[in-house]
Every structure is written in structure tokens, then in C-alpha cells.
Amino acid sequence: MHTHHNALGLAAALRPVQPVTLIRPHAARRAARFFIEKFPGRSLYAVKANPSPDLLRILWESGVTHYDVASLAEVRLVNETLPQATLCFMHPVKAEEAIAEAYELGVRTFSLDTMEELEKIVRATDGAQDLNLCVRIRVSSDHSKLSLASKFGADPAEMKELLFATRQAADALGICFHVGSQAMSPKAYAEAMERVRAAIVEAAVTVDIVDVGGGFPSVYPGMEPPELEGYFEVIAAAFESLPVSYSAELWCEPGRALCAEYASVLVRVEKRRGDQLYINDGAYGALFDAAHIGWRFPVRLVRDEASESKPMAFSFYGPTCDDLDHMAGPFHLPADIAAGDYIEIGMLGAYGCAMRTAFNGFGATAKVIVDDEPMASLYGDVLEDAREKAVQL
Ligand SMILES: Cc1ncc(COP(=O)(O)O)c(C=O)c1O
Numbered sequence: 432m433h434t435h436h437n438a439l440g441l442a443a444a445l446r447p448v449q450p451v452t453l454i455r456p457h458a459a460r461r462a463a464r465f466f467i468e469k470f471p472g473r474s475l476y477a478v479k480a481n482p483s484p485d486l487l488r489i490l491w492e493s494g495v496t497h498y499d500v501a502s503l504a505e506v507r508l509v510n511e512t513l514p515q516a517t518l519c520f521m522h523p524v525k526a527e528e529a530i531a532e533a534y535e536l537g538v539r540t541f542s543l544d545t546m547e548e549l550e551k552i553v554r555a556t557d558g559a560q561d562l563n564l565c566v567r568i569r570v571s572s573d574h575s576k577l578s579l580a581s582k583f584g585a586d587p588a589e590m591k592e593l594l595f596a597t598r599q600a601a602d603a604l605g606i607c608f609h610v611g612s613q614a615m616s617p618k619a620y621a622e623a624m625e626r627v628r629a630a631i632v633e634a635a636v637t638v639d640i641v642d643v644g645g646g647f648p649s650v651y652p653g654m655e656p657p658e659l660e661g662y663f664e665v666i667a668a669a670f671e672s673l674p675v676s677y678s679a680e681l682w683c684e685p686g687r688a689l690c691a692e693y694a695s696v697l698v699r700v701e702k703r704r705g706d707q708l709y710i711n712d713g714a715y716g717a718l719f720d721a722a723h724i725g726w727r728f729p730v731r732l733v734r735d736e737a738s739e740s741k742p743m744a745f746s747f748y749g750p751t752c753d754d755l756d757h758m759a760g761p762f763h764l765p766a767d768i769a770a771g772d773y774i775e776i777g778m779l780g781a782y783g784c785a786m787r788t789a790f791n792g793f794g795a796t797a798k799v800i801v802d803d804e805p806m807a808s809l810y811g812d813v814l815e816d817a818r819e820k821a822v823q824l
Pocket residue numbers: 477479480499521522579609611612613644645646647684685686687688
């Protein structure tokens with residue numbers, strides 16, 4: 432992979448015609464170290480957020496040894512990329528064949544939220560005695576920007592029977608949940624832990640693992656969360672007071688928080704129509720969330736000489752022939768921006784680059800390593816700058 436200092440160096444040197452993914456290994460390393468050193472338990476990486484083998488290797492080298500995988504393809508990928516990693520198959524609805532192959536490949540931790548899934552796991556592993564089984568409880572997504580409250584999770588009323596049955600089949604019994612992605616307050620975890628407590632008390636079973644899932648936030652325009660340490664403190668206090676086995680482990684499964692800062696994308700403006708910019712990446716590329724759920728990513732004009740023009744609000748059209756390929760923004764950029772200009776779109780390391788398709792013949796991107804800071808950060812000295820910048824945007 433080529434290396435450049437930053438987006439400007441790259442744009443000036445190459446004038447790329449296709450979008451370019453700018454990779455910041457140091458940002459992923461910093462995020463991983465932060466979780467490894469400060470989270471009061473074990474940090475898994477949720478591979479779905481960005482399955483790039485380069486990123487997986489960076490996280491492994493930074494001390495992330497456990498990986499939350501949700502499909503057989505992710506099991507195989509991590510197994511091949513990091514043969515020594517521990518994999519946890521945390522999708523509550525799996526194909527029986529996928530469970531069997533994962534078990535063959537060494538996976539011992541599975542999640543479930545129904546009796547049927549428990550029976551499936553027992554069948555697919557031939558009643559294995561060495562399973563860690565995590566029962567997923569439904570919790571609210573009220574504090575999060577992206578809900579995960581409808582699809583998965585046993586209702587609190589179903590937990591007693593499920594925990595009891597799972598205890599019989601498991602070597603280690605866990606309870607897991609997901610508070611929704613981009614949780615904007617630590618209260619999300621405090622409230623979820625209260626549900627966990629009630630479930631344990633009611634079922635009166637010994638619990639060995641409490642997995643608080645993902646949901647840890649990143650920084651985006653209009654979404655400036657409190658510091659992550661505050662989340663960790665709330666989780667540690669709630670865990671300490673749970674009636675679990677004395678050797679119980681606390682886990683988390685961040686996706687977004689570990690990799691949002693890892694990548695940005697350099698795009699070119701192909702046409703301007705008033706306050707609409709036609710760019711060469713979009714809804715079928717790295718900007719799925721910007722198009723479909725109105726997520727706002729930070730943007731900056733990448734031009735040799737800084738523009739003197741005031742910022743104004745733009746929306747984007749992507750490169751495909753589809754009206755849906757539209758990102759409403761608003762994205763604030765200098766008013767004199769024109770066709771031929773380059774824009775860097777930040778914080779696309781999580782659920783951005785991972786969602787790219789080749790629809791309509793678009794989707795090819797080069798990857799280049801850069802060593803400047805991401806456009807926003809929840810880690811280290813750049814935090815305050817990022818907060819100020821995000822407020823201005
Ligand atoms: C089971 C599970 N764990 C972890 C994650 C990662 O969530 P986030 O990226 O919000 O940290 C997800 C995301 O969908 C998930 O479904």
C-alpha cells in the first residue's frame with residue numbers, strides 16, 4: 432500500500448479519478464489500546480464494522496485477542512487471518528451448518544435468544560460439553576442513534592426458562608445485550624444492566640460471563656458523546672454489584688468505537704448544481720449510512736490553496752444512476768467549491784468502507800495509508816480539536 436502524509440498530498444500528487452480510501456493504522460491502534468487498557472474487562476472486536484484483514488492484524492497486534500463474528504464468512508476470515516484468535520459467534524440466529532463448521536474450526540462461544548436456537552447449537556455440536564453460551568436479552572435502544580431493540584433478544588419474561596435450560600447445556604453461561612449503536616449516554620448500559628440483574632435474580636442461575644455488547648460511540652457532526660471513561664465507570668459499577676459467580680468475566684464487543692477513525696475517503700466533485708454536489712462515491716459505496724439514515728460525516732475541502740469563501744450547506748449525489756444515491760447532509764463546505772475539487776469525508780472506518788458494493792460499475796477504490804490525524808477522535812489530544820470542529824460543522 433502507498434503512503435502519503437495526508438489527503439492533500441495524495442490529491443496533489445495523483446489527482447485520483449476513483450475514490451481513494453485513506454487508512455490510518457495509528458488511529459485503530461490508539462482505539463484498541465484505549466479499550467485494552469481502560470475497559471474493566473475483556474474487549475472483543477465486532478468484525479462486521481470493518482472486516483479488513485489489515486485492520487484485524489492491527490487490532491491483534493494491539494492486544495485484541497477475541498473477535499465477535501456474526502457469519503460463517505467472518506469465522507473463516509478471522510480464522511485464516513489470525514489463526515490464534517478466539518472467535519465468538521454472537522449472531523443469535525445461525526444456520527445449523529454454520530454452527531457445526533464454526534465448532535469444527537474451534538469456536539466455543541455462541542449466542543442465542545430462543546429455545547430453538549439452543550436446541551440447534553446442542554444438535555450441531557453433538558451435545559458438546561465445552562460451550563460458552565450467551566443468552567441475549569432484549570434491552571432498550573433509547574439512548575442510541577441506531578436501534579437494535581427490535582430484531583434480537585429474548586424478552587425479560589422469557590429469560591428465566593431460557594437461562595435455566597442454557598445453564599444445563601453450557602460449560603460457561605453468559606448474558607449478553609446490545610444497547611443500539613452510537614449510544615450517546617452511559618445510562619444505556621446502566622439501564623441494560625438492571626435488566627440483567629433482574630433476569631439473574633429471577634432465574635437463580637450462576638452466570639459466568641456478562642457481555643455488554645457494542646454501542647460505544649464515535650464523534651460525528653452533531654453527535655458529540657461524553658468521554659468513554661464515563662461509560663466504563665458506569666459499566667464497572669453495575670457489574671460489581673451483579674449477583675454473578677465470583678470469577679465471572681465482563682466482556683464488551685465494540686465495532687464502531689474501534690474502527691470509525693481508521694478510514695476516511697477522498698472523493699472528487701464531478702459536477703455542481705446549486706447546492707448539490709455530484710461526487711464519485713455514494714449510497715452504494717462507503718456512504719450507505721449517509722444516504723439511508725441521514726448520518727452526517729465530517730467533510731473538508733482538499734485544495735492546494737485554502738478557500739477564502741464562507742462555508743455553505745451542500746447535499747451530495749453519488750455516482751450511480753439511481754435517485755436514491757443521495758446524501759442529504761447537510762455537508763458544510765466552502766461556497767466556491769466546484770467540479771474537479773476533492774473532498775475528504777471522515778470517520779468512514781466503521782460501517783462505511785465495509786458496506787461498499789460494485790453496483791452500476793462503481794466501487795473500485797485504491798487504499799492509501801496516511802499518517803495525519805482523523806477528522807475527529809474520541810481518543811487522545813485530538814479530542815478537543817475534534818469537538819470544536821464538530822460544533823462548527
Ligand atoms: C452482536 C453485536 N455486537 C457488537 C456490535 C457492534 O456494535 P457497535 O458498532 O455499535 O459497537 C453489533 C452491531 O450490530 C452486534 O450486532
